[in-house]
Amino acid sequence: MSHDHHHHDHDNELDPMAARVRALETILTRKGLIDPAAIDVIVDTYETKIGPRNGARVVARAWSDPGFADWLKRDATAAIASLGYTGRQGEHMQAVFNTDETHNLVVCTLCSCYPWSVLGLPPVWYKAPPYRSRAVIDPRGVLEEFGVTLPKDKKIRVWDSTAELRYLVVPQRPGGTDGWSAEKLADLVTRDSMIGTGLAREAA
Amino acid sequence: MFSEPWQAEAFAMVVALHERGLFTWAEWAERLSAEVKKPDAASDGSDYYGCWLAALERLMAEKGFAGHDEVDAVAAAWERAAHATPHGRPILLENDPESVL
Numbered sequence: 366m367s368h369d370h371h372h373h374d375h376d377n378e379l380d381p382m383a384a385r386v387r388a389l390e391t392i393l394t395r396k397g398l399i400d401p402a403a404i405d406v407i408v409d410t411y412e413t414k415i416g417p418r419n420g421a422r423v424v425a426r427a428w429s430d431p432g433f434a435d436w437l438k439r440d441a442t443a444a445i446a447s448l449g450y451t452g453r454q455g456e457h458m459q460a461v462f463n464t465d466e467t468h469n470l471v472v473c474t475l476c477s478c479y480p481w482s483v484l485g486l487p488p489v490w491y492k493a494p495p496y497r498s499r500a501v502i503d504p505r506g507v508l509e510e511f512g513v514t515l516p517k518d519k520k521i522r523v524w525d526s527t528a529e530l531r532y533l534v535v536p537q538r539p540g541g542t543d544g545w546s547a548e549k550l551a552d553l554v555t556r557d558s559m560i561g562t563g564l565a566r567e568a569a
Numbered sequence: 570m571f572s573e574p575w576q577a578e579a580f581a582m583v584v585a586l587h588e589r590g591l592f593t594w595a596e597w598a599e600r601l602s603a604e605v606k607k608p609d610a611a612s613d614g615s616d617y618y619g620c621w622l623a624a625l626e627r628l629m630a631e632k633g634f635a636g637h638d639e640v641d642a643v644a645a646a647w648e649r650a651a652h653a654t655p656h657g658r659p660i661l662l663e664n665d666p667e668s669v670l
Contacts, residue, residue: 377660379651381644382622383575388643389625390582391662392635399585407581412570453584456594476602477617486570486580493614494605528598 411486419450420483420533421554424565425547427460428538438462441533445483452482456528462535463561467520470508470561471532472500478526480533484559491560501525511562534561541568576618583625592628600624 379387393399423445427434436444441458445451452458458480461469473479474497479487490496499507504521508514515521524532536558542550545568557563571577587594604610604620604627629635643662650665662668 377651377654377656379648379660380573380575381648382619383573384644384647384651385622385626385640386575386578386582387647387662388640389629389635390578391643391647392639393582393586393629396634398589398591398634399582403585404578404581407584408577411580412577453588476598476605478598489614489617492605492617494610494612528593528595 411481415481416485417483417554417556417559418551419448419485420480420556420559421551422547423448423450423460423483423533424535424554424559425551427535428542428550429545429547434462434535437535445533450482452480452531456480457530458483458533459524459530460533460535461522461524463537465519465537467522468508468515468561469532469534470500470504470521470523471526471534472497472523473526474498474501475525475527478528478531480526480531483533484556488556508562511557513563534559536563536565539565539568571618573618576621579618579622579625583621591632591634597624597628600628 390399390401390404394401423437426448427437433444436447437460441460442452444460445458456478461471463469473491477487477492477497479491496507501523504523505515508521526532536554538550539553542553553566553568555563555566558565571580583597586592587597601621601624604624605617607620610616610620626635626637626640629640630637646662646665646668647660649667650662651660653666654660654664
């Protein structure tokens with residue numbers, strides 16, 4: 366089928382959102398407030414270099430090094446920075462440790478504050494209204510939707526992130542992993558287990 | 570993480586502007602929160618970066634860095650430039666046939 370006569374087959378279309386982003390970038394660049402090259406670097410960093418593997422290394426280190434675990438409990442910002450992961454927004458980090466008695470769950474009811482430096486960018490569900498509202502009201506129900514069923518007597522503690530304070534859940538170390546290297550342990554640490562909507566993988 | 574390139578660019582602009590000290594992260598979180606809490610925000614979070622962009626535009630207008638009308642005008646120029654650019658060639662603002670630059 367041929368194109369109709371009004372159609373220019375070499376037209377490009379910019380959708381309105383893309384055009385507005387370009388417009389902002391143009392205006393701010395002209396004013397010297399941003400550098401397009403720096404924008405590219407940031408995009409590349411978040412798309413390829415920062416992700417949940419960072420957090421997994423933090424957790425695996427805490428599992429295998431009691432001194433580090435203790436530091437992480439007392440001053441997570443410094444302990445995490447010692448591994449080279451520093452927040453760009455000057456936010457403070459707090460590590461919350463799962464135990465036999467308590468499971469921790471992280472949410473941002475305000476918007477989507479998230480520990481970017483250790484987990485990368487948040488998953489879509491974390492930013493969506495249902496999770497943001499229900500994690501506080503019905504954490505047990507939310508966890509079940511994620512396939513996590515906790516013993517009835519296990520307490521669930523929900524941590525609401527802010528622009529200044531972000532949380533990292535340290536899941537419980539799976540059994541049967543004695544003597545494992547930190548590198549091997551890190552493979553058991555999933556993104557969701559560090560948000561609290563999952564548990565660490567079982568040792569295969 | 571980003572479903573379209575403009576989302577990544579909008580995200581990175583906020584990070585870059587914040588790093589230059591043009592606003593605090595708390596100021597940003599407040600604007601973003603206002604957008605995502607609007608009653609017409611999608612319940613599946615699919616318009617999250619739309620909210621992000623709206624919050625950025627609002628903050629830039631409030632700070633006097635980029636007014637709404639100015640963004641409208643330059644965005645229209647980008648759309649005209651895109652139309653005037655043959656497929657497969659980079660879209661440049663200079664390609665806007667109505668450009669007065």
